[in-house]
Amino acid sequence: MKGCCPFHGEKTPSFYVYDDGYHCFGCGAHGDAISFLMHTSAVGFVEAVQSLAGQAGLDLPKPSPDAAAIERRLLDLHGVLDAAQRHFRDGLTTPGGAAALAYLRGRGLSEATIARFGLGWAGEGRGALAAALAGQGITQQQLAQAGLLRTGDDGEVRGELFFNRVMFPIRDRAGRMISFGGRTLGDAQPKYVNGPETALFSKRRTLYGLDFARASARRGAVVVVVEGYMDVIALHQAGFPAAMAPLGTALTAEQFSELWRLSPSPVLCFDGDAAGGRAAARAAQTALPSLAPDRTIRLASLSDGEDPDTLVRKHGAAAFAAVVDAARPLDEALFGLLRGVADHRTPEARAEFRRRLELAASSIQDRSLAAEYRRTLLDRFFAASRRNAAKPVLRQVRPMLDDAAAGVSRANKLTAILLRHPGLLRDVEEAYGSLPLPPELIPIRNAMLEHYSHADVLDSCSLLNHLDALGLAQDVARVLGELPSCGRSEAQPAEAEAGWWHFYGLMHRNDLDQAKKAAERHVIDNADDPAAWARLDALSAASFRLSQGKQTDSDQEAEAEAYYE
Numbered sequence: 001m002k003g004c005c006p007f008h009g010e011k012t013p014s015f016y017v018y019d020d021g022y023h024c025f026g027c028g029a030h031g032d033a034i035s036f037l038m039h040t041s042a043v044g045f046v047e048a049v050q051s052l053a054g055q056a057g058l059d060l061p062k063p064s065p066d067a068a069a070i071e072r073r074l075l076d077l078h079g080v081l082d083a084a085q086r087h088f089r090d091g092l093t094t095p096g097g098a099a100a101l102a103y104l105r106g107r108g109l110s111e112a113t114i115a116r117f118g119l120g121w122a123g124e125g126r127g128a129l130a131a132a133l134a135g136q137g138i139t140q141q142q143l144a145q146a147g148l149l150r151t152g153d154d155g156e157v158r159g160e161l162f163f164n165r166v167m168f169p170i171r172d173r174a175g176r177m178i179s180f181g182g183r184t185l186g187d188a189q190p191k192y193v194n195g196p197e198t199a200l201f202s203k204r205r206t207l208y209g210l211d212f213a214r215a216s217a218r219r220g221a222v223v224v225v226v227e228g229y230m231d232v233i234a235l236h237q238a239g240f241p242a243a244m245a246p247l248g249t250a251l252t253a254e255q256f257s258e259l260w261r262l263s264p265s266p267v268l269c270f271d272g273d274a275a276g277g278r279a280a281a282r283a284a285q286t287a288l289p290s291l292a293p294d295r296t297i298r299l300a301s302l303s304d305g306e307d308p309d310t311l312v313r314k315h316g317a318a319a320f321a322a323v324v325d326a327a328r329p330l331d332e333a334l335f336g337l338l339r340g341v342a343d344h345r346t347p348e349a350r351a352e353f354r355r356r357l358e359l360a361a362s363s364i365q366d367r368s369l370a371a372e373y374r375r376t377l378l379d380r381f382f383a384a385s386r387r388n389a390a391k392p393v394l395r396q397v398r399p400m401l402d403d404a405a406a407g408v409s410r411a412n413k414l415t416a417i418l419l420r421h422p423g424l425l426r427d428v429e430e431a432y433g434s435l436p437l438p439p440e441l442i443p444i445r446n447a448m449l450e451h452y453s454h455a456d457v458l459d460s461c462s463l464l465n466h467l468d469a470l471g472l473a474q475d476v477a478r479v480l481g482e483l484p485s486c487g488r489s490e491a492q493p494a495e496a497e498a499g500w501w502h503f504y505g506l507m508h509r510n511d512l513d514q515a516k517k518a519a520e521r522h523v524i525d526n527a528d529d530p531a532a533w534a535r536l537d538a539l540s541a542a543s544f545r546l547s548q549g550k551q552t553d554s555d556q557e558a559e560a561e562a563y564y565e
Contacts, residue, residue: 088120
């Protein structure tokens with residue numbers, strides 16, 4: 001049998017199913033029935049085997065008596081935690097839980113969201129939990145094993161772990177209760193407390209919200225990792241149902257394995273402060289060894305002092321969607337994270353930075369990917385060194401020659417492409433710097449070129465933040481409204497550059513021809529420079545498209561739109 005591959009988008013079927021497995025001749029995915037279910041349903045090996053056995057009407061081997069006893073004990077602990085969750089949930093509607101309920105409502109959570117996540121309230125302790133659950137036959141020893149009571153070195157119960165805290169149930173990937181987190185409403189420290197390691201609960205293997213995110217990720221939701229309980233809950237309510245968070249620790253290799261079951265490229269979003277930057281750097285270093293051609297991460301950054309919860313409450317879901325859309329590929333983000341804020345003007349500092357880049361690339365176990373990362377990171381390193389050595393040149397800008405609507409639209413498109421792909425400025429700086437623009441675009445161009453002259457890493461997010469700080473956000477938003485498909489974030493750099501030169505050629509065909517001839521001469525002298533060939537390819541593609549079909553200016557504009565949209 002054959003059909004369209006479920007692992008990558010295609011219109012012509014290249015996914016074949018045989019008696020003993022499957023293989024996609026488009027993306028290379030292959031495996032058996034078990035691995036297919038693991039990848040399409042985001043389940044583990046045991047869950048996949050159990051599901052397939054049930055569908056086939058087969059009995060799995062019976063566990064040994066000892067294994068069966070352990071399984072019964074674990075099931076009993078799930079039941080203990082379920083009972084505790086109901087107790088905490090009911091406590092939220094008592095007079096003692098009024099402040100907690102008001103706090104959750106004040107954070108913008110609806111009644112449906114509070115109920116869906118099973119949020120609750122742990123009262124003042126003093127044995128209330130044990131007394132409430134004793135009537136259900138639950139002993140203090142079971143509560144201790146479930147991580148709800150503190151015990152001393154002698155094994156004696158010392159009291160309740162959670163009291164006077166808003167309670168967040170923690171579930172495993174199958175939706176079973178495994179622990180709790182609690183947040184104080186007062187000044188008590190620590191503000192957040194998670195349950196201890198138990199037979200059910202391991203912090204390094206668990207992600208908060210994973211049970212909800214699995215089904216949503218299978219339906220195509222973007223997998224996003226944030227930093228805290230409230231961030232996850234706020235994002236789910238705002239329409240990001242595949243949001244998750246680690247449990248008070250840095251992301252671990254085990255958690256990355258869970259994420260890659262759901263998505264080949266999850267987005268990690270960190271708070272816009274120094275701690276968020278450190279968390280991003282740690283996450284990148286942890287992910288590097290396990291990267292593969294079909295397994296990576298993207299990094300998104302928030303403004304300083306902002307977090308996902310406050311962002312969606314103040315500015316709505318669209319604001320967070322923009323943050324996710326601007327997430328940078330790991331190779332792009334890693335350069336800035338490793339560079340830090342140190343002064344790299346001395347040879348010693350640059351040598352140390354280069355050593356860090358090469359060390360990061362070498363930590364990738366996939367050798368072909370490691371080589372690609374090394375090449376890409378060093379390309380950025382040498383480009384940044386050349387930029388820092390160059391002195392910014394002030395240009396004489398030609399006056400605006402054509403104030404017609406078509407000319408304004410093309411100028412907006414050219415600027416919009418650079419806003420999303422500022423790395424193109426390396427190749428188009430001179431052409432763009434002398435381009436006649438309408439008056440409202442000149443402040444944006446000046447700010448972009450100024451940012452380019454001193455920025456260590458050219459990425460869209462930092463450029464937009466720079467323009468926002470200069471009060472140009474409204475003008476930038478208007479320009480991005482005319483962004484053509486070739487300039488969108490997901491477009492490849494070669495596509496974006498070819499599109500840029502195409503629209504430039506519509507305004508100045510002679511200048512495009514001159515740029516192409518200059519690129520041809522540069523390639524002759526620099527035949528081993530991939531960037532030189534890439535620029536020539538982009539210029540050739542733009543020139544070819546302009547030489548085809550219609551001759552009128554308006555027809556060429558329509559053709560450009562049709563081709564690049």
